[in-house]
Amino acid sequence: MLSIQHLTKTYGSFQALHSVTMTAHDGEVFGLLGPNGAGKTTLLRILATLLRPTGGTATLNGHDILRDPEAVRRSVGVVNGGMGLPARLTGREVLRSFATLYGLSRAQADARISELDDRLELGRTLDVRAGEYSTGMKQKVVIARAVIHDPPVLILDEAASGLDIFARRTLLDFVHATRAPGRLTLYSTHVMSEVEEVCDRVAILHQGELLNVSTIPDVLERTGTGSLERAFFALVRPEAPHAR
Numbered sequence: 001m002l003s004i005q006h007l008t009k010t011y012g013s014f015q016a017l018h019s020v021t022m023t024a025h026d027g028e029v030f031g032l033l034g035p036n037g038a039g040k041t042t043l044l045r046i047l048a049t050l051l052r053p054t055g056g057t058a059t060l061n062g063h064d065i066l067r068d069p070e071a072v073r074r075s076v077g078v079v080n081g082g083m084g085l086p087a088r089l090t091g092r093e094v095l096r097s098f099a100t101l102y103g104l105s106r107a108q109a110d111a112r113i114s115e116l117d118d119r120l121e122l123g124r125t126l127d128v129r130a131g132e133y134s135t136g137m138k139q140k141v142v143i144a145r146a147v148i149h150d151p152p153v154l155i156l157d158e159a160a161s162g163l164d165i166f167a168r169r170t171l172l173d174f175v176h177a178t179r180a181p182g183r184l185t186l187y188s189t190h191v192m193s194e195v196e197e198v199c200d201r202v203a204i205l206h207q208g209e210l211l212n213v214s215t216i217p218d219v220l221e222r223t224g225t226g227s228l229e230r231a232f233f234a235l236v237r238p239e240a241p242h243a244r
């Protein structure tokens, strides 16, 4: 469902991605794990067609990101840190307006909003203006907005950051529920426990290099470690001693 071939990105003379090649499959929640500056956002923005790669390409849901960016955009819902909400609109108004953009009728939009209310526990968020939202309320509406058109591919970039434990739990349960035939969720984070909880496989990215793509048990076995955190250090600094 996602095939990335030799994707590179340079910003001036700085190389943010070094020939990344990997695949992610239909039905997976696929983790992208790496510390600050690893290149996660750069990679996900390229996949969402928000940024052009310097080299290489990728195919998402059967569409090439360079040759058919419009079709890619229709196939994906994207949540990243840079998305604001209009302060004067309520959550319901935001979601209805996005539903209209995607061609849903009012009845279809309201049915979808009701479904997302159940899944994301939107509650009173729907009828409060965005200017009055807490971080958790805002993030829930941003996620609902990203999936209002029920896209087969969902890209979540550090979506849990800043959320309290209740909102984080709702988000992780929502991500769990996206695991279904015909769907792919890309879940980027630097928090190992989130990957351990929701991801079927994980790509470990460090300084723009892809160090490993596998299931969590496989990366633990490959590195001879007992936790994802230990495995990460073993991959990043293979020469340094690390507790197993």
Ligand SMILES: Nc1ncnc2c1ncn2[C@@H]1O[C@H](COP(=O)(O)OP(=O)(O)OP(=O)(O)O)[C@@H](O)[C@H]1O
Pocket (backbone or CB within 6 Å): 011, 014, 016, 034, 035, 036, 037, 038, 039, 040, 041, 042, 043, 190
């Ligand atoms: N527009 C830009 N111009 C120059 N350098 C950039 C630009 N965007 C990103 N970078 C650099 O590219 C590298 C990768 O950044 P990116 O945001 O993709 O990492 P990340 O893994 O998402 O990290 P974080 O968790 O901190 O967001 C970093 O060193 C960053 O400073």
